[in-house]
Amino acid sequence: MxxxxxxxxxxxxxxxxxxxxxxxxxxxxxxxxxxxxxxxxxxxxxxxxxxxxxxxxxxxxxxxxxxxxxxxxxxxxxxxxxxxxxxxxxxxxxxxxxxxxxxxxxxxxxxxxxxxxxxxxxxxxxxxxxxxxxxxxxxxxxxxxxxxxxxxxxxxKRTHTQTRTHTHSHAHSHTHMHAHSNISEHKRVKSRLKKLILRRPPLQTLQEKGLIKDQVFGCGLELLCEREKSSVPQFVRKCTDAVERRGLETDGIYRVSGNLAVIQKLRFAVNHERLDLDDPQWDDIHVITGALKLFFRELPEPLVPYGFFHDVVETVKLSDYLDKVDRLKLLVLSMPPHNQHTLQHVIQHLRRVMERSDSNRMTTQNIGIVFGPTLMRPENESGNMAINMVYQNQAVELLLSEYQQIFRSY
Known part of the structure; x- marks a missing residue:
């Protein structure tokens, strides 16, 4: 170097x-x-x-x-x-x-x-x-x-390799017979390896048998959904289903952090084996909510794509409320299909969380604070992060409050 x-x-x-x-x-x-x-x-x-x-x-x-x-x-x-x-x-x-x-x-x-x-x-x-x-x-x-x-x-590199080959051949010309024997052995080994490679099962077969599993965390949303043949990632559905079955009444759901070590263990399990969220090791609902937020943060591009961030922020700034809702709806409809459907699924789920705010204390504002920076972020963080965060939170609050109007055509 x-x-x-x-x-x-x-x-x-x-x-x-x-x-x-x-x-x-x-x-x-x-x-x-x-x-x-x-x-x-x-x-x-x-x-x-x-x-x-x-x-x-x-x-x-x-x-x-x-x-x-x-x-x-x-x-x-x-x-x-x-x-x-x-x-x-x-x-x-x-x-x-x-x-x-x-x-x-x-x-x-x-x-x-x-x-x-x-x-x-x-x-x-x-x-x-x-x-x-x-x-x-x-x-x-x-x-x-x-x-x-x-x-x-x-x-x-090619020139150097050729030079070394020529020099080596000239220096050892007197061992030609021995070299010939080595070449024959090399060919036999190469032939055996070739047969072994041709007999090995293809990648798709190994994936179907569960011997090799593609990554979930850190995978692009579109690629993941196409691979799973779904409009919303299976891991997202499993997490929201688990929360709705046994976590809606939990105080501070999504706001309280789970054990980071267990979250990383769950992350590994998602990427390398079949996942059962009813397994006792995932009893802590905060581990599941923490893993779901981590999934969205590790997307190569956020759920609200980079190209939409500036328009969303400018929309939230509008003073006319009805115009603000209409423009946000148009932005959502302009997003790639997998982003649209996953965003709708998440917001619908968070509305169910919000409906139990008397028990879990997760009001519209609290959910906005948690999910604003989780679902959207600017591509370049050089701006005023505090101001961006305010608008990110308000955008999530508007999606929650006007869910029927924004997602009505789905």
């Missing part, structure tokens, strides 16, 4: 210039960079968010980063608040993270974000990043430069 170690100042035409000096590769560096001091390819400010780590999806959290492309690495530094890019010195900043570009893949990904000019970088380890700039020409230049580095690394 190549990281900036210092900055040297040089003078040309009377102007100062910052040159990035990187440390030479360590002894365990890849062969394609061995003995070569990596050069700075490109550096500049980009918006960056990590959306997957080791194949596990993460919530988007955009940040402005100083991005440095050097050698076989893309290095991210936190945005220098007090300096402009011309005076920024990497030697004075610690890298936030770095990416090894060997075997990495690039693709345009405007469909993964409401922002424009976005591309995705995926590493061989399953980490995924989105990089974005408001300037189209700038982001295209970054894409082209990174892709050139990736292609060069592939070419260098």
């Amino acid at each position: 190549f990281l900036p170690s210092q900055v040297q100042r040089a003078s040309a035409n009377g102007k100062s210039d910052h040159r990035l000096v990187v440390e030479p590769p360590s002894s365990d560096s890849s062969p394609d960079t061995e003995g070569v001091t990596p050069e700075l390819e490109k550096a500049g400010l980009l918006n960056k968010t990590k959306i997957a780590e080791g194949g596990r999806k993460l919530r988007k959290n955009w940040n402005l980063s100083w991005v440095v492309l050097v050698g076989n690495s893309l290095v991210f530094f936190k945005d220098p608040k007090s300096q402009n890019p011309d005076s920024w010195k990497p030697g004075n900043s610690r890298p936030e993270s770095s990416v090894d570009l060997r075997g990495a893949q690039l693709q345009w990904a405007n469909d993964l974000s409401s922002r424009k000019n976005v591309f995705k970088l995926r590493t061989v380890t399953g980490n995924e990043f989105l990089l974005q700039s408001e300037t189209e020409s700038l982001i295209r230049e970054w894409y082209r430069t990174i892709q050139n580095v990736i292609d060069r690394l592939v070419s260098l």
Whole structure:
């Protein structure tokens, strides 16, 4: 991994210039960079968010980063608040993270974000990043430069492999007969492995038998519903049914936190085995409500999609109440079908909770406080979170109060 170690100042035409000096590769560096001091390819400010780590999806959290492309690495530094890019010195900043570009893949990904000019970088380890700039020409230049580095690394690796193969063959030519024997054995092993692979059951069969189960937590809503062939995720239905059977009278239902360790145990069970919420280990209804809220918080995109958040907030701000209700209804009808149906199911369930507020003390306002940030959130948290939370809560309150009017056509 190549990281900036210092900055040297040089003078040309009377102007100062910052040159990035990187440390030479360590002894365990890849062969394609061995003995070569990596050069700075490109550096500049980009918006960056990590959306997957080791194949596990993460919530988007955009940040402005100083991005440095050097050698076989893309290095991210936190945005220098007090300096402009011309005076920024990497030697004075610690890298936030770095990416090894060997075997990495690039693709345009405007469909993964409401922002424009976005591309995705995926590493061989399953980490995924989105990089974005408001300037189209700038982001295209970054894409082209990174892709050139990736292609060069592939070419260098291929050349090095061929060189090593040729050298090895020349050095051991006198053991040709022994090598031939090893090749024959290798072919026999390869043939056996191939037969074994061809005999193994397909993934779908293993899933049908319950031997392999797809993830529920952290899975996109549309993908999950299509996989389950349902309009509302099965886990959501199971949780709301359990609460309505044995939790409506519970004081502080949804507001009181359950045991976090047991919630995580339930989360694991949902992802890896068949779930029975009547099992005694899930007796605490607060564990079930906590797991349901966690499910919604871990959706890659919230139940109220990112693209609707600003319109919902502006709708809640309207002074005319009837206009406010009509506009919120139109927004709900514009959402993707799975989001519509799941939102309707959740709000209908929360109305049943609210109807028992004399016992559980979960009034419309209390439910709004709990579920406002759970069901909707802005894609970029850089705004005033306190003000956003007020409007999020009021939106949920309006959905509860005007359920019949908003969802009447369903």
